[in-house]
Amino acid sequence: MELFTEHGTILIIMAAMFGFFMAWGVGANDVANAMGTSVGSKALTIKQAILIAMVFEFAGAYLAGGEVTSTIRKGIVDSGVFTNQPDLLVFGMLSALLAAGTWLAIASFMGWPVSTTHSIVGAIVGFAAVGVSYDAVNWSKVSTIVASWVVSPVMAGTISFAIFRSVQRLILIQDNPFERAKKYAPMYMFAVGFLMAMVTLLKGLKHVFKDIGIKLSFGENALVAVGFGILVTIIGTYLLSKVERDESKEEGNRFYNVEKVFAVLMIFTACSMAFAHGSNDVANAVGPLAAVVNVVNAGGDIAAKSSMPSWILLLGGGGIVVGLATYGFKVMGTIGRKITELTPSRGFAAELGAAATVVLASGTGLPISTTHTLVGAVLGVGMARGIGALNLRMVGSIFLSWVVTLPAGAALSILFFFFFKGVFGS
Amino acid sequence: MAFSNPISNLFGKSPILPLQDHMSLVVRCATQLEPFFEAAIADNWPQATNIFNQIVEYENKADELKKDFRLNMPNSLFMPVPRGDLLSILAQQDEIANTTKDVCGIVLGREMDIPTALQTDFMGFVQSAIETCQKALTAINELDELLETGFTGQEVKFVKKLIRELDAQEQKVDKKELKLRHRLFKLEADMPPVDVMFLYSTIDNIGAIADTAERVGNSLELLLAK
Numbered sequence: 003m004e005l006f007t008e009h010g011t012i013l014i015i016m017a018a019m020f021g022f023f024m025a026w027g028v029g030a031n032d033v034a035n036a037m038g039t040s041v042g043s044k045a046l047t048i049k050q051a052i053l054i055a056m057v058f059e060f061a062g063a064y065l066a067g068g069e070v071t072s073t074i075r076k077g078i079v080d081s082g083v084f085t086n087q088p089d090l091l092v093f094g095m096l097s098a099l100l101a102a103g104t105w106l107a108i109a110s111f112m113g114w115p116v117s118t119t120h121s122i123v124g125a126i127v128g129f130a131a132v133g134v135s136y137d138a139v140n141w142s143k144v145s146t147i148v149a150s151w152v153v154s155p156v157m158a159g160t161i162s163f164a165i166f167r168s169v170q171r172l173i174l175i176q177d178n179p180f181e182r183a184k185k186y187a188p189m190y191m192f193a194v195g196f197l198m199a200m201v202t203l204l205k206g207l208k209h210v211f212k213d214i215g216i217k218l219s220f221g222e223n224a225l226v227a228v229g230f231g232i233l234v235t236i237i238g239t240y241l242l243s244k245v246e247r248d249e250s251k252e253e254g255n256r257f258y259n260v261e262k263v264f265a266v267l268m269i270f271t272a273c274s275m276a277f278a279h280g281s282n283d284v285a286n287a288v289g290p291l292a293a294v295v296n297v298v299n300a301g302g303d304i305a306a307k308s309s310m311p312s313w314i315l316l317l318g319g320g321g322i323v324v325g326l327a328t329y330g331f332k333v334m335g336t337i338g339r340k341i342t343e344l345t346p347s348r349g350f351a352a353e354l355g356a357a358a359t360v361v362l363a364s365g366t367g368l369p370i371s372t373t374h375t376l377v378g379a380v381l382g383v384g385m386a387r388g389i390g391a392l393n394l395r396m397v398g399s400i401f402l403s404w405v406v407t408l409p410a411g412a413a414l415s416i417l418f419f420f421f422f423k424g425v426f427g428s
Numbered sequence: 429m430a431f432s433n434p435i436s437n438l439f440g441k442s443p444i445l446p447l448q449d450h451m452s453l454v455v456r457c458a459t460q461l462e463p464f465f466e467a468a469i470a471d472n473w474p475q476a477t478n479i480f481n482q483i484v485e486y487e488n489k490a491d492e493l494k495k496d497f498r499l500n501m502p503n504s505l506f507m508p509v510p511r512g513d514l515l516s517i518l519a520q521q522d523e524i525a526n527t528t529k530d531v532c533g534i535v536l537g538r539e540m541d542i543p544t545a546l547q548t549d550f551m552g553f554v555q556s557a558i559e560t561c562q563k564a565l566t567a568i569n570e571l572d573e574l575l576e577t578g579f580t581g582q583e584v585k586f587v588k589k590l591i592r593e594l595d596a597q598e599q600k601v602d603k604k605e606l607k608l609r610h611r612l613f614k615l616e617a618d619m620p621p622v623d624v625m626f627l628y629s630t631i632d633n634i635g636a637i638a639d640t641a642e643r644v645g646n647s648l649e650l651l652l653a654k
Binding site for chain 1: 433434435436437438439440441442444502504505506507508572573575576577578579580581582583639
């Protein structure tokens with residue numbers, strides 16, 4: 003197609019810029035939400051949290067982020083409609099990136115709790131449904147995604163409720179909570195390691211293995227995941243062996259030393275949270291960019307089979323790191339200072355519930371909001387009478403942000419779509 | 429950039445520590461009853477005035493904490509314990525400081541004379557009442573541990589034990605009050621009637637302080653039942 007030979011480079015550069023902008027936004031806001039609970043409960047310092055975020059966000063995006071990226075790239079729109087007009091898909095994805103990025107900037111400025119995921123999905127649906135045609139949207143997929151936005155916080159809440167209840171049963175209500183904590187903490191560590199490895203093997207690495215000619219059965223996958231879980235448990239047990247009981251601190255708070263054990267456990271859930279977040283949210287920035295690059299490089303052939311160039315993922319990961327380094331650490335610090343009431347035993351239950359939900363969603367390719375899932379998980383711990391005070395008004399403002407974000411992202415995206423069409427189109 | 433973050437906004441201020449701080453201030457206020465009455469019995473009124481000023485200061489601070497507490501308890505808070513129960517515990521705690529101030533105010537204003545024959549019993553009665561308040565504080569100080577365990581298990585048993593001790597202590601105060609009043613009754617014919625009236629009311633009020641401390645414990649028990 004003439005457009006792509008003439009303007010291909012500039013289109014890709016623009017998409018890369020907008021994608022980087024989105025990734026920056028994810029790093030500046032979303033990552034801080036995902037990691038803030040660890041900082042708030044003093045399990046990690048801000049520096050440690052950022053270091054963990056950098057490594058595990060990247061790992062999550064690279065190892066388990068493929069399914070969500072492909073949903074954003076080609077699952078929401080019906081690619082059949084674009085076969086004869088690939089330029090519209092390119093303009094659309096560019097507009098969606100720009101619209102979601104702009105909307106996130108406005109919302110952050112106004113202090114609204116919006117979700118990156120909702121912005122980008124709203125923007126893609128917007129340009130496709132209004133800019134192209136009603137049929138250009140894969141509505142059944144979109145309704146699954148919207149349903150997952152309701153299900154994910156509920157599911158995270160249920161899981162963290164159950165986890166916290168088990169912590170109460172097994173550890174907190176016992177006569178010797180410190181010994182019990184040391185005994186049972188490795189079990190939770192194993193669960194963290196096993197879950198992350200299992201989802202990564204089953205979903206994320208499927209394509210990688212296929213490329214190099216390895217095919218593992220479900221049982222073999224499970225075996226590898228068990229191995230990974232055991233490895234995590236060994237590392238954890240080593241770290242736990244360094245936790246000494248300081249009886250002098252127990253006078254004011256008899257659970258001081260128990261919480262120290264949970265703080266170690268929280269290092270692992272923080273890693274899994276960053277991994278889960280990377281597997282789900284990096285796609286928001288990288289998915290549309292990948293769509294643009296694929297179409298342009300294939301000269302407009304949408305059906306062409308292409309793997310995602312690795313520089314796209316690097317750009318997404320790099321944007322997140324820059325976002326973290328420039329602004330995210332500030333947000334993390336503010337969150338950390340504000341949620342001092344969260345102790346490691348609670349933070350661990352909430353993070354594990356949220357991370358499990360997010361990584362499962364990533365495995366099925368559903369783009370969900372990590373922040374909303376975490377809010378659901380925290381409420382779950384609250385339901386188990388675990389948290390001093392939760393502000394339910396937040397739940398209301400999250401619903402409000404839903405109602406506003408989807409049409410706002412869509413409207414901006416439609417606006418940009420016609421703008422790009424006017425500038426580049428014939 | 430305006431800062432509003434869904435995760436940090438989700439967490440409200442836990443009411444537990446402020447409630448404990450309030451109680452510890454209130455009990456510090458009530459503890460002053462002992463040096464105050466020692467000074468009163470020794471007829472050292474300048475010293476009694478100093479202690480009374482200290483009591484007033486504690487009481488004012490407790491009032492401030494109470495106001496702060498109420499302002500930080502919007503309806504939209506979701507807590508492991510009912511908001512109303514916490515507010516009624518707070519009101520009871522505050523009453524301990526208020527009654528302490530009232531008792532001392534009247535004693536100081538009238539430069540009240542406590543008959544020599546009653547003095548030992550009277551001081552014992554005051555000490556027991558103070559001890560009741562301290563036992564109530566011990567129980568209230570377990571609230572953060574209760575929250576940590578999610579209001580279940582060993583901790584609940586432990587707090588129930590503390591509350592039983594508190595009840596027993598209050599019954600001791602009741603017995604001492606009865607005895608003290610009876611001895612005063614024996615003496616009252618030889619005393620100025622107005623003095624007798626006020627002495628009875630002082631004894632009543634000190635008994636009421638111990639009663640209120642017990643009620644704090646009972647309200648705490650209500651939280652356990654839910």
